[in-house]
Amino acid sequence: MARKTLTYRETREGRDAGKTFFIEEMSASQAERWGTRAISIAAKSGIDLPAELLNSGLAGFAVLGLRAFLSAPFHDTEPLLNEMFECIQYVPDPSRPELKRRLTESDIEEVSTRIALRQEVLDLHLGFFKAAMQSIRSAASAALSKAETILNTSTSPEPSEPLSAAD
Numbered sequence: 001m002a003r004k005t006l007t008y009r010e011t012r013e014g015r016d017a018g019k020t021f022f023i024e025e026m027s028a029s030q031a032e033r034w035g036t037r038a039i040s041i042a043a044k045s046g047i048d049l050p051a052e053l054l055n056s057g058l059a060g061f062a063v064l065g066l067r068a069f070l071s072a073p074f075h076d077t078e079p080l081l082n083e084m085f086e087c088i089q090y091v092p093d094p095s096r097p098e099l100k101r102r103l104t105e106s107d108i109e110e111v112s113t114r115i116a117l118r119q120e121v122l123d124l125h126l127g128f129f130k131a132a133m134q135s136i137r138s139a140a141s142a143a144l145s146k147a148e149t150i151l152n153t154s155t156s157p158e159p160s161e162p163l164s165a166a167d
Contacts, residue, residue, distance in 0.1 A: 003027070004127075007097070008120050015109035020091040021117060022100045025124055038080055045072035084121045 003025040010016040026034060089100040090107040108114055 004124055006120065006124055007091070008117065009094070010110075010113050010116070012110075012112060012116075014112065016113040019107070019113070020094040020097075022089045022091050022097065023087050023117070023120055023124055024089075026087060031125055034080060034083060038077075041072045041076045041080070044076070081118070084118055087121050087124075088117055 005022065005024045008021045008023060010019045010021075025031070085103060088103055090103050091097050091100045093099055108117070
């Protein structure tokens with residue numbers, strides 16, 4: 001099976017409006033190394049990490065979140081941020097996507113486009129995790145709803161006839 005890919009077209013106003021980019025998933029080994037390095041950097045930065053995250057590669061990074069990763073020193077994270085852009089190619093002519101090419105510095109002119117592209121790279125690699133989390137949330141919600149129903153249901157039988165004052 002081929003790696004997952006997606007085409008991203010910048011729709012916001014600005015210098016990158018209308019530009020098209022092609023994003024291809026990292027190989028499994030590269031993604032695992034990337035995720036493990038990201039978690040390691042986050043752990044070294046003093047962030048409290050549950051032990052199970054430390055051995056879970058890219059999925060663990062997803063749980064950890066980009067916020068924790070970005071709290072690490074930039075000199076540690078810069079190589080990983082740069083590596084994300086190795087997944088992205090520029091498509092100068094969207095009518096001829098086969099002419100896509102490696103990014104050059106002038107291909108992206110807006111910081112917001114860079115951030116959006118990073119998000120797309122993460123989404124492409126972590127889509128499996130999002131689906132799993134949604135499934136877990138749905139199951140948890142159903143279990144909570146069932147528990148609330150049980151707790152709100154009286155376990156004592158209702159009296160068949162109202163008690164009178166004489167009883």
